[in-house]
Amino acid sequence: MTTVNRTTGTRPATPPKTVTPRPARRRGPRRHTHRDLAVLCVLLGLPILLDLALVWGPTLASVALSFTTWDGVGDIHWAGLNNYADLFADYPQFWPAVRNNLLWLAALGLLATPFGLLLAVLIDRGVRFSRLYQSTLYMPVVLSLAVVGFIAQLILSRDQGALNALLGRQDHPVDWLGDPDLNIWMILLAACWRHTGYVMILYLAGLKSVDPELKEAAAIDGANERQAFFRVVLPALRPVNVIVGVITVIEALRAFDIVYAVNKGRNGLELLSVLVTDNIIGEASRIGFGSAIAVVLLLVSLGFIITYLVQELRGEQRR
Incomplete structure (x- = not known):
């Protein structure tokens, strides 16, 4: 029963009610539904399968074929390191x-x-x-x-090139792309431009x-x-x-x-990538020998990239 103060005519303030907090429920790990698993398989599984099929599969196959002699049609014969020995000693290109x-x-x-x-x-x-x-x-x-190469031909061609016309060398044109002592430098300029x-x-x-x-x-x-x-x-x-x-x-x-x-x-x-193409796809069809060149190119690429990345990571750690 609430009492009233006769002097002021007011009722005393009611003390606030204390609310006991409920204990928080512990949430366990969310279980993935079948739909979640299907989405994960599609979004992760397909790119991984494509990467294995289109990148790592051919890479490992090239490494294996580099130790064989195979023309793409007949039987595969084991050659050991003969392809690499011929590549370093008897292949002038x-x-x-x-x-x-x-x-x-x-x-x-x-x-x-x-x-x-x-x-x-x-x-x-x-x-x-x-x-x-x-x-x-x-x-x-x-x-x-490839388009840059065609542009280089238009500019550097011996007979109808724009550069010889600008230099006034129509009577004695310079063979910018046919001379082995000049063509590599002209192509490098075009590659650097891009x-x-x-x-x-x-x-x-x-x-x-x-x-x-x-x-x-x-x-x-x-x-x-x-x-x-x-x-x-x-x-x-x-x-x-x-x-x-x-x-x-x-x-x-x-x-x-x-x-x-x-x-x-x-x-x-000549470039290593061109030699790979000429030996694998060309008339010789020396897939084993071309695979050996591809493996050398792969090792050189990995050597440069890994060395550079290791140095950069060490620099980050020192800082």
């Missing part, structure tokens, strides 16, 4: 192809990559018509290397993600633009450097389209 692949790697790594970085820095500073420059320089990237735009876009995206406060702190400490770039900005671009390095190695070692479009990769334009 092998070492020129290795040299050309190394030249390809040096050109893309030492010419196209720094030039692409320079263009990215200039565009990132906001020069006039930067969007026009960006679109124009990126345009060659959307072209395949690779520069790719590198520029990657570095431009990386520069946009660099914290502006880092540059301001370097300026406060008295660093000029060159010092701020090499000591602050470039180390911050380490993830982009890894991507660019791996892509450069892959592009250099898998080059095929442009030289095959020019002269089928012969007469000074």
